[in-house]
Structure formats: C-alpha cells, structure tokens
Amino acid sequence: MKVEIWSDVVCPFCYIGKRKFENALKEFAHRDEVEVVWHSFELTPDFQPIPGESIHESLAKKKGVSAEEGRKMNDYMTGVAKEVGLAYDFDRAIPANTFLAHQLIHLGAHHGRQDATKERLMAAYYLEGQNIGDLETLVKLGAELAFDSTETRAALTAGTYAEAVRQDEYHAQQINVRGVPFFVFEDKYAVSGAQPTELFAEVLEKVWDEFKPAKPALTMVADGPACGPEGCD
Template identity: 85%
Template sequence: MKVEICSDVVCPFCYIGKRKFENALKDFAHRDEVEVVWHSFQLDPNFQPTPGESTHEALAKKKGVSTDEARNMGAYVTKAAAEVGLHYDFDRTIPANTFLAHQLIHLGAHHGRQDATKERLMAAYYLEGQNVGDLETLVKLGAEVGLDATEIREALKAGMYANAVRLDEYQAQQINVRGVPFFVFEDKYAVSGAQPSELFAEVLEKVYDEFKPAKPAPVLVADGPACGPEGCD
C-alpha cells in the first residue's frame, strides 16, 4: 500500500503531521506493507531570506502583522508540536528557501534514505536552528544520514534533482493541493492537514481492507491422487 505525502521542510504542521501519521503507522498491523513516498512542495518558492531577519520578523512581513502577533502564532504552533514530542524553537530557526533541501531529499530517495533525510532536515530546522538553505549545511546533514558528502555537494551544485522537485510541485497542482501536509493513499483517498493519529489509523485500515493484496495461490510442488467435484483420480 502506497502513501504519498506532499510537504515542505519549513512547514510547522508538516512535521507535526509526520509524527501523527507515524504514530498511527506504528500501531498498524500491516505497517511493513506500507510504502511512504515524500513529495516536494514549497510554500513560498520565491522566498529570498533577508540576512539577520528572524523567523518572527519574516512571518510578520508575510502576514502583514506585528512581530508580537507573529510570535503568538509561533507559540500556538509550538504548543501543538509539543503534544507529539517535538520541541520547536522559533527563536533559533533561520528563514530559508527550501529548493536545495528538497533536492537533497530526492537524492536521499535515490539511495533509499528518503525518510531519514526528510526527518533530519526538519529536525535541523525546527529543533536545532540550522540553515537548511545553505549548501554546506545540507552537505553535513545529508552525510549524517549516510549519504556521500561529495555526491551531495556535486548534485546540489549541478541541480541534478531540480526538475524532480519541480515535477512534484506540478503534480501537486494537478491534484489541487492547496496546503500541506497532504496525504494520498493508493492514489484514491486523501487527507489534508496534520490530522489526529486516530484518523490516520482509520484511513490506513479502510484503505488496506479495500486494496489489500490478493493472497497468492500456493505453488504446486507435487501432484498425486486426489478427489475433486467430479470424483477421485
């Protein structure tokens, strides 16, 4: 069963949604049959950070509110994150354009390390105050999850996965994704937002029951006298 998730590295509810989905998946009896695929989605593809500007100031500018109001928004999200064991620190976060970070996630997928790369980047941004828009920071973070530092640097400099990021974003537009996180189950059912783990659990069960693989017929390794509807051999 495939679950595809559109999200951004610097989307606070994307990290919260990741945890809530993971909590549901952890208790799902068929979790080993679930393939999770992350898709790129930039909340602000054209964002250019201003040196020295805090996340509170950047948010205030974007929303047209005061810095204090922006801090209150951050406090609300910080409380929601704490409920799933994530300790956000908006005073340390560094505003960044995530185009390079998404390319690193695609490189991670190429080496079977997509989820680990996604997790490392989100933790670096929200919990550690690292700059996920900086090339050398991304090289370091990618190496921490087992990727080759030289390959990371060369791939990001050359934009090897730039088109993969753009394709993800184009495909998100085609299915009318307007906000993230956005979860698609088996190309048929969708869940938008950081929903409760209980809801994710219900959807996993429903989708699995509907799309569960047919039990394969046993391989015949010996054939001998037997009885059937028409009688016995």
C-alpha cells in the first residue's frame, strides 16, 4: 500500500499529524507493506524571515493580530502537540523559509532516508530552535543522517532538487490540496488534516481490504504422471 503525504516542515499540525499517522501505522498488521512517500508543500513560498523576529511576532503579522495573540495561538498548539508526545518550544523556534529544507528531504529520499530526514528537520525546528532555512544548519543536520557534507552543500547550493519540490507542489495543485497535512492512500482516498489516530487506523484497514495484493495464480510449468482420489495416471 502506498501513502503519499504533503506537508510543510513549519506546519505545526503536520508534525502532529505525522505522529498520529505513525501511531496508527504501528498497530497496523501490514505496516511492513506500507510505503510512505513525503511530498513538499510550502505554506508561504515567498516568506523572507526578519532577523531577530520571534515566531510569535511572525505569526501575529501573518494573522493580523497582536504579538500576544500570536503567542496564545502558539501556546494552544503546544498543548495539542503535547498530547502526542511532542514538546514544541516556540520561544526558541526561528522563522524560516522552507524551500531548502524540502530539497534536503528529497536528497534524503535519494539516499533511502526520506522519513528520517523529515523527522530530523521537524525536530530541529519545533523542539531544538535550529534555523532550518540556513544552509550550514541543513548541512549539519544532513551529516547527522550520514549524508556526505560536500554532497549536501553542493546539492542545496546548486538547487539539484529544486525542481522536485516544484513538481510536488504542482501535483498538489492538480489534486486540489488546500491545506496540509494531506494524506493520499493508493491514489484514491484522501485524508486532510491531523486527524485522530483512530481514523487513520480505519482508513488503513479499509484501503488494505480494497487494495490488498492478490495471491498470484499458479502457473503450471510441468504436468506428468500423478496420483489422485480416483487412482494414479
């Protein structure tokens, strides 16, 4: 079974949704036969961070509210994240453009470590206060995932995976993705948002029952003398 997920690294519900989906997947009997593919989605592609501006101030400006209201929104999100075991630290979070980070996730896919790369970036942003829009920070995070630093720096500098990010976003437009996280199961069923773990579990079971691999038909490669209920040939 294939599950494709569109999300942004700086989308708080995306990390929460990731955990809820993973919790459902852990209990799914056929989890080893599920392929998860992460796709890029930039909530604010043209975002230009202002040095020294806090995430509370950045959110407030985007929403057109006071900085205090921005902090309250983030405090609420911290509580929601805590329910799935994530300790968001918005006081340390650094506003960032995610275009380079998405390219690193594609590099991770190239090395067969896409999910690990996605997880590392989200943890760096939400839990550790690292600047995921900074090239050298991304090179360092890549090194933690055993990526060659020279390769990572060269790929991000040259935009080797920039087109892959744009293709993901174009695909999102084609299937009318309006918000993230957005989950697509077997290119037929979609789930939008950080839904409860129980719902993800139900969808996994439903899709598996509908699309589970059929047992291959036997192909006779030799037919010779044998015995059966009526005797022997």
